Amino acid sequence: MSDLFGDTPSPEPAARDRPLADRLRPAALDEVIGQEHVLGADAPLGLMLDAGALPSLIFWGPPGVGKTTIARLLADASDRTFVQISAIFSGVAELRKVFDAAKTRARNGQGTLLFVDEIHRFNKAQQDGFLPHMEDGTIVLVGATTENPSFELNSALLSRAQVLVLRRLDARALAELIARAEAMLARALPLKDDARAALIEMADGDGRALLNLIEQIAAMKIAEPMDAATLGARLQRRAATYDKSGDGHYNLISALHKSVRGSDPDAAMYWLARMLSAGEDPRFLARRITRMAVEDIGLADPGAMRQCLDAWATYERLGSPEGELALGQAVIYLALAPKSNAGYVAYKAAMRLAKKTGSAPPPKHILNAPTALMKDEGYGDGYAYDHDAEDGFSGQHYFPDDMEREAFYDPPERGFERDMRKRVDYFAKLRAKRQS
Missing domain, CATH: 3.40.50.300 (P-loop containing nucleotide triphosphate hydrolases)
Structure with a gap:
């Protein structure tokens, strides 16, 4: 050394x-x-x-x-x-x-x-x-x-x-480490088969933690080999590796989010349980779950966001651990809801165009004219009041004058957005008719 x-x-x-x-x-x-x-x-x-x-x-x-x-x-x-x-x-x-x-x-x-x-x-x-x-x-x-x-x-x-x-040690590697320790100690550990399996689970992929547990077992005075229940009562399970501000934190929330997006309620509940059992702040999870409803479900199921907000409010009223069940229910709902990111895609596309076009003003016909000067400048001139138009739709141009109309929102044929698709197509036809 x-x-x-x-x-x-x-x-x-x-x-x-x-x-x-x-x-x-x-x-x-x-x-x-x-x-x-x-x-x-x-x-x-x-x-x-x-x-x-x-x-x-x-x-x-x-x-x-x-x-x-x-x-x-x-x-x-x-x-x-x-x-x-x-x-x-x-x-x-x-x-x-x-x-x-x-x-x-x-x-x-x-x-x-x-x-x-x-x-x-x-x-x-x-x-x-x-x-x-x-x-x-x-x-x-x-x-x-x-x-x-x-x-x-x-x-x-x-x-x-x-x-x-470098990877966390799997069950095979940890079993080999137990065998080496027993050879070093010149005796078998006083463990039944289920206790050996439990010991490997307690180590959670950490070889050093496993050897520390083995030292504790070797120092015990035991007449008969222990089963898993006895071992669990005598030893402290190693806490799962989890840093609420580190890489593990983001890996697990990513796993939860992608499981929800992939419509797998069982995997989603597993990752939610992993984070909660490791001490994650349920309010952080409530925020992220609500974000999932907006980003990956959107108007395919308008009730999804309401479910998340209600679960969040329920947690605030009940606290832990009772309120965490409401978060679990919201996760199941999101995982099984129809998925659409059309609203998310539309928002990002609109943001990109807004940054690109800078301060382009609205067309004058949709500006209010509370003063004579503004009227003289043409504010509000030619505005068509939609409620007075046929079908309640004027089909006017609402983008800046020098900008072609853009189509950001493209709803899929899923969930409630089937109806939204029909509405988008309906107004597109009316717009074409009015403009012609």
């Missing part, structure tokens, strides 16, 4: 005092579990190492999937000194010392692999500080982040590093 700058060995604790996660840390890349898509012989890291060319990297993935371990093993495989810092605890002074030490090593013919945990926590200036040292070969940077690099890292840094996505 090395200190901050990777040069001075620190004393190793006694094996029995080291956490199980540390004792089970892989000694070679082929021992890493669950990341074959980046570590296989034909996968990105396998090809890079085979070619003897290791670029700077960004590991993007959830906690407990091996980001730190892979970085250590890459340093060993490429014969570089491994240096680890955390963006949470390091500032400009620490970075300067790290870079100076790396330059000294470089002069002595030794490379440095600098592993930066939570790299997205560094601000733009700090991220820019890595660039010259990456470009001149002083360091190979390996950054780790749980957040989307596209949003959290500078484009300059991303252009000099390859992003590799």
